[in-house]
Amino acid sequence: MSVSLTKGQKISLSKNGATLTRVFMGLGWDVAKKGGLLGGLFGGGGESIDLDASCLVFDERGELVDEIWFRQLKGMHGAIVHTGDNLTGDGDGDDEVIKVDLSKLPASVKSLVFTVNSFRGQTFDKVANASCRLVDDTNQKELAVFALSEAGSHTGLIMAKLYRHNGEWKLHAIGEKTAGKTFHDMMPAILGML
Template sequence: MSVNLSKGQKISLDKEAGASLTRITMGLGWDSIKTKGFLGFGSKTEAIDLDASCVLFDEGGKLADIVWFRQLKSKDGSVNHTGDNRTGAGDGDDEQIEVDLSRVPASVKSLVFTVNSFTGQNFSQVENAYCRIVNASNSQEIARFNLSVQGAHTAQIMAKLYRHNGEWKMHAIGENGNGRTFDDLMPQISVHL
């Protein structure tokens, strides 16, 4: 069963999965820009480099670690990025971040997932972009957030996973921003901690 998340919605990941979740995958997918050629003849494809990042925070809201295209693994090994896709070519997820929730250190209170357009195109030019959370043990999609709000922004704070009373919950933030990397979004992210 999949839940189509809307901006501001909060869900219990364990309840959506029907059991205790230990491993999740955040998937990001998009398609490159297709433009028509001169006088409508021919077409060309322009690559878009969207980047998925996961920023880890402690109880006090201080940065504990970051997983992104320049650091593919958290220091403790609980969060792994499968690699940078620079074009959006191909079907399915173009980038994935895998999280072993059972290995996330107790000192980490929340994980914030972001998407940035590293090549600088705004999201009004990006087709079929989405973010999803999948139960990695059985490949069941348990939550999906479609990037249906298009506009002249180049980044989005997608979602936050956080511990609450011993279980992991997810907050679909869906807040637009601007910047080529997660670092540009840090002032906006801090509001949600």
Template sequence: MSVSLSKGQKINLEKQGGGALGKVTMGLGWDAIKSKGFLGFGSKSEAVDLDASVVMFDEGNSPVDVIWFRQLRSKDGSVVHTGDNRTGAGDGDDEQINVDLGAVPASVKSLVFTVNSFTGQTFAQVENAYCRLVDASNGQEVARFNLSVQGPHSAQIMAKVYRHNGAWKMHAIGENGNGRTFDDLLPQISAHL
């Protein structure tokens, strides 16, 4: 059963029926902005390029690696981005980041997931934008965050997946921001580490 996330909510990353999650997928989806032409004729779609990113942090809260459209794989291979979607066309997730939590180096304390509007539209303008966390072993959605209702900003610090007492947990941050890439959010992210 999926949990609809709200700002600041924490959830344990455990499978239904017990046991820790080993592999998770962060999915990001959205639709192009549809505009109507004169008297309803000539409607067209405006491309929207949202970008999913994840920043890996060590015990000292320093970034050690970033997975995003310019680097699709972490240096250690534990995190893989499926590629950049620049339009939002198609059904389902438009971008995905796959994380093998068991392969994340012990030196990595947390992973912070962000979403940015590279083309500059605010989430209030983007149709059906969402971010979700999925148990990759069975495709079961663990949590979902609706972005389109979030308001007039162009970025969001979505969630932090972190180690606590030997287990992985997730904190839904849901903090609004502005900027075209994860780099613009780093000062804000530091407050959540």
């Protein structure tokens, strides 16, 4: 069963007393369409769209302790793995995936912030069928789904934060619109969300 979270909403990642241990964030979008009838016939028009998923790891003090993105595909000694950079959105399903084994994260980790950015600068309202989802990796059930096109004319979005509260992992849907071609450009807004 899928839960469509709204901005600011929080949910627990514990179900019936059993805590989820493995989740993944999937990011999907469609290849840019060629412009017009002649553009489609002769290969003109359309521009390549490169969305990027990132996971930033913070400690109790709110300090960045690890970053998992297309230039660093593994973090936290293998507890977080990015499956690889997709430069076009080509293919079905999730185009970029970040897998997290919450049970392998050290106790010093307080929160994980998931972001999406448009590396080539196209705004989200120009990207077809762009969505991001958080999935229980044990039974492949969607926990939350976010439509990126609703972000409008922005190039970055702070999607969600997984955080520990009283020994339990919770999900906070942030949905903060930002500008940035990488998460580095978005850091002032990210730090404001901690």
